Amino acid sequence: MARWQPGSAERLRNAALELFETRGFDGVTVAEIAAAAGLTERTFFRYFADKREVLFTDQARFEQFFLDGLAGDSDASTELELVGSTDGVMKLVFAALEGAAMLFPEERRNWSAMRQRVINAxxxxxxxxxxxxxxxxxxxxxxxxxxxxxxxxxxLAAESGVTVFRAAFAIWIAAEEPRGFSEVQHSVFQQLRTLIAAG
Structure with a gap:
């Protein structure tokens, strides 16, 4: 059996997720995940430390998409404007959210919804x-x-940004939601700004 095949990590993730959803996280072994993907346990451990990591890979990459947006324009002429106003700070947070939205294209929606169901259980x-x-x-x-x-x-800005992301993600993975992730997140962000303005 070939151990180094293109897309092996993705095959392992998909196989694991399907098994987790049908049998529960605790009811699945690494050996079963590897077998379902047509790979060996040794190959599994080349990509993941344990079966939990199948659901939590790429944490650094996940964070980086947010941080790239927060980096914004570091030009000195804009620095005082950004740090001196709530609006400037919230613009940075929105840029971070927009950067993160790229991680959730339409083709990832079903996988994301399945992953969340496994986590929620x-x-x-x-x-x-x-x-x-x-x-x-x-x-x-x-x-x-x-x-x-x-x-x-x-x-407050960072926590609010993560709250917007969480709320938008929950809406996006709902079966009846037709909008893309970026549109949903933008709508939730605007609701937050309206709430802040009302206060």
Missing amino acids: HPGLQERELIKLSTLAETMADVLRQRGVDTVTAT
């Missing part, structure tokens, strides 16, 4: 997902602080 996976998003918020806040945003504003 398992407390340990839910905890891991919350840690991932909490870490993202902390990292985003750190970047904003490095750009000169005060600590409270940076924390």
Whole structure:
């Protein structure tokens, strides 16, 4: 059996996800995932440390899509405008969300919905997902602080951005939702801004 085949990691992810959904996360072994993908256990461990990592790979890449948007225009002429106004900070957060939207094209919707159902059915996976998003918020806040945003504003903006992402993601994976991820996220972000303005 060939062990180094193109797309092996993707085959393992897809096989694992299908097994997790039909039999539950705890009811599936690494050997069964590898067999379902037509690969060996040794190949599985070349890509993933354990079966949980199938659902949580590429954390650094996930964060980077947000951080690239937060980096924004670092030109000195715009720096004071950004850090000196709530609107400027929220523009950075929106840019971060727009960058992250590229991770969720239409062809990824069904996979994302299936992954979320598996996570929702398992407390340990839910905890891991919350840690991932909490870490993202902390990292985003750190970047904003490095750009000169005060600590409270940076924390609120970062946490708000992650909240918008979570809400938009939940809407996007709903079976009846026709809009693309970017459109959904933009709508949720605007609702947040309306709520802030009303306050």
